[in-house]
Amino acid sequence: MKTGLFFGSFNPIHTGHLIIASYMAGFTGLKEVWLVVSPHNPLKNKNGLSDMYDRLEMAKLATENADRIKVSDIEFSLPQPSYTVDTLAHLQEKYPGKEFALIMGADNLASFKKWKNYEVILKNYELYVYPRPGADISEWAGHPSIKITETPQMDISSTFIRKAIAEGKNVQYFVPDKVLSFIESKNMYH
């Protein structure tokens, strides 16, 4: 069985991410899920990006009781921005014989052709895709490497959470309690 890699900035990790990870680990035939914290997404501006160690810590706090969800800092030691194709090559070297698959939102699949060497990724890895509102992925229907899943949707984002915190709103349950305590203790996102 394969290990599903779920890449993200996780700034901060939230309930939407966790539902996907839990669904992928428990309902799709994957063995486990690794949340790979990316120091810097190549397609996103670095402004407002929290310290990667804080993002890593929040991901660990969110999953400390999880059975089949782990957190990876593999990209911390690789060049930035974090190109997924390079991370995959590095992982394959570090864990020979281990089988990986990618977990990806339909929004990312819709812009996947902008990723570095996306054809190489598609040739070598299965993509477990979950739906996102408004994302049109019809061009990928039937592709042999693409598995469209029926992951339940929870339409929140880290951007929404950062904004809410900056406005003094209560984001209880949008992020796990321990993550919220960590954010408060470090006075993040104000």
Ligand SMILES: Nc1ncnc2c1ncn2[C@@H]1O[C@H](COP(=O)(O)OP(=O)(O)OP(=O)(O)O)[C@@H](O)[C@H]1O
């Ligand atoms: N509520 C959600 N439901 C499904 N997928 C999500 C949700 N939030 C984020 N994702 C997906 O999780 C992955 C990691 O995303 P990321 O860490 O950048 O979070 P984000 O909430 O989209 O962040 P931001 O709002 O800062 O752009 C991406 O593939 C993104 O599409």
Ligand SMILES: O=C(O)c1ccc[n+]([C@@H]2O[C@H](COP(=O)([O-])O)[C@@H](O)[C@H]2O)c1
């Ligand atoms: O490899 C690429 O070219 C590439 C382009 C865009 C995004 N990614 C990775 O995809 C992950 C999720 O992206 P996003 O847009 O939801 O933040 C993030 O960890 C990025 O490093 C990777």
